[in-house]
Amino acid sequence: MRPGYSWCAKAKCGEGAVIVLGDLADALGSNVKMIFRYMTFYGEFLGEFLQSEYEQLKETATWAQGMIGCVFSVSDRRAEFEQLEYTDDDYQKELEDIEKVFVPLVEKCKKYGRAMGIGTNHGSLSDRIMSYFGDSPRGMVESAFEFARICRKLDFHNFVFSMKASNPVIMVQAYRLLVAEMYVQGWDYPLHLGVTEAGEGEDGRMKSAIGIGTLLQVSP
Known part of the structure; x- marks a missing residue:
């Protein structure tokens, strides 16, 4: 009216x-x-x-549906200890399988100008990573780098690294190793700092302060 x-x-x-x-x-x-x-x-x-706005909304819905499908497909499975030893060929085959499902997500992020978080959870490392690096900060970093290398191969650099661990000591070690490896590779990507499952109240604040505060300290 x-x-x-x-x-x-x-x-x-x-x-x-x-x-x-x-x-x-x-x-x-x-x-x-x-x-x-x-x-x-x-x-x-x-x-x-x-x-x-109908056409724009329809395009957004299509993008979101595609992104959700890719995200759930890309997750590298948590270790189930079904395969304890990997040959070089076994390792490479899994990397190729991961790339097949990961590439569509990267391409959609590039098309729509979206950022991506590449996070490794200390408690959810895959059989592949566990067989080569164990349950270690080195394994966390290598797991993240596997996905980062695919992004770089596709000339996609709009991502952030996250090393997730409920143990502040492991979290600090993983981030420091990550930064050191990026320096060696000549990479420069931002970090999302946090202690996973830090908890509530005083305990949560203490764990977060230890983990994040240590990393934010300026080196002498």
Whole structure:
């Protein structure tokens, strides 16, 4: 309903009779009449806005659906100790399988200008990583680097590293090793610092302070 028009409008409630809003507002009083005016005017305005944005919304929904599908497919499985020893060929075969499902996610991030977090969880290292590096900071770093190398191969650099561990000592060691390895490789990517499952209250604050504070200290 636009200014200058008679604001009287009709609305059908479910399968019932049509209600004439103007007449109903007159019967209920001036305040209710003003509410109905806003409802009809802004309802029409919102409808026009949504119609104009339809294609963009549809594209966004398609992107989100594709991203969700890729994210759940890319996860490197937690160690199940089904295979304790890996040959070089076994290791390379798994890397190739990971790349096949990871590449579509990277391409979508590039297309839509989205960033990505490459995180390694100390408690969820894969059989492949465990067989070569064990449950160690070195394994955490190598796991993250496997995905980072694929990103770099596709000329995608909009990502951040995260080393997740509930033990602050392991977390600090992993980040320091990560930075050292990036320096050797000539890489320069941001870090997301945090202690996983730090807990609540005083215990959580202490673990976070130990882990994050140690890393934020300026070296002499």
